[in-house]
Amino acid sequence: MMHSHGYFHEQMLDARELRERLPHVAHHCAGGVVSEQDGYAIPFKATHAFRRAAELNGARFYEGHKVRHVRRVGSDWLVSSDSTDFEALKIVNCAGAWADLISVMIGDNVPMSYSAPMLGITTRMPHFAHPVVGAVSRPLSFKQFENGTVLLGGGAKGFADRAHNRTRLDYSLMANGARNAIEFFPIMKTASINRMWSGLEAYMPDNLPVIGPSARSENAWHAFAFSAHGFQLGPVIGEIMADLVTSGKTGFDLAPFRINRYDRKVL
Numbered sequence: 001m002m003h004s005h006g007y008f009h010e011q012m013l014d015a016r017e018l019r020e021r022l023p024h025v026a027h028h029c030a031g032g033v034v035s036e037q038d039g040y041a042i043p044f045k046a047t048h049a050f051r052r053a054a055e056l057n058g059a060r061f062y063e064g065h066k067v068r069h070v071r072r073v074g075s076d077w078l079v080s081s082d083s084t085d086f087e088a089l090k091i092v093n094c095a096g097a098w099a100d101l102i103s104v105m106i107g108d109n110v111p112m113s114y115s116a117p118m119l120g121i122t123t124r125m126p127h128f129a130h131p132v133v134g135a136v137s138r139p140l141s142f143k144q145f146e147n148g149t150v151l152l153g154g155g156a157k158g159f160a161d162r163a164h165n166r167t168r169l170d171y172s173l174m175a176n177g178a179r180n181a182i183e184f185f186p187i188m189k190t191a192s193i194n195r196m197w198s199g200l201e202a203y204m205p206d207n208l209p210v211i212g213p214s215a216r217s218e219n220a221w222h223a224f225a226f227s228a229h230g231f232q233l234g235p236v237i238g239e240i241m242a243d244l245v246t247s248g249k250t251g252f253d254l255a256p257f258r259i260n261r262y263d264r265k266v267l
């Protein structure tokens, strides 16, 4: 099906090829799919590298300023936090799990929801898996790092408390994820979970992000609801937003991502 859509980056593996790449995979795994050009990055390092590069190019970061109001003053925008006001000709709403609240301030009403995906990481283990691994028959994804620790995910959700910017783990779902990992990689029976955590993340009903101009206001753009894929999409979204803000144009077709693709009343 992917080939018929023009995508050739994934190759099928039979059981022997799968075992060559993942010698510790369970015997019942009959085959796999590999994407040779895919990679991974560590969010903390990658995000800070982008921040430093932006600062070197003149960007300024103001942390700890919660935006309370966004409104028009003449042709400018006035963005007010508890302690400071910021005036700007153009604004971008990239407020993640809180972006629907900022959207309303700009004039756009959007059916965004939010959730709390969870991850866990083990203590160090002998090396047994190099690639990032996912399963298709049930929720499982994991990655073993160079220091031997194994990151366990798969999309299970904890409990989100957006008003307080807090999340709580659902340990029973994490246990399911751990059982899946053991089923695919028996060596995981020896694993000890070191830490687990979850973060607040925005979703749209179609699991596609909102990217593009406000439907109601001039000189305002949105980029949010990355529906669990915002880390990998971050760099290209940055490029698109920079093009939109500076020239009003981008080479990408943003129609599927427009903010008003769901019919909603203006609040």
Ligand SMILES: Cc1cc2nc3c(=O)[nH]c(=O)nc-3n(C[C@H](O)[C@H](O)[C@H](O)COP(=O)(O)OP(=O)(O)OC[C@H]3O[C@@H](n4cnc5c(N)ncnc54)[C@H](O)[C@@H]3O)c2cc1C
Pocket (backbone or CB within 6 Å): 065, 066, 067, 068, 094, 095, 096, 097, 098, 099, 116, 117, 118, 119, 153, 197, 198, 199, 200, 201, 223, 224, 225, 226, 227, 228, 229, 230, 231, 232, 233
């Ligand atoms: C456990 C977990 C695993 C994940 N794994 C992956 C993965 O493997 N690959 C992948 O691509 N993605 C993954 N994601 C998703 C990815 O992390 C998100 O899609 C991405 O971080 C969203 O980026 P963002 O900039 O839209 O939002 P955020 O990173 O949430 O940034 C929004 C920012 O806006 C700020 N903000 C909100 N409201 C206000 C306000 N009123 N005033 C001031 N600031 C405000 C927030 O404080 C926050 O700093 C994962 C997420 C989680 C939680």
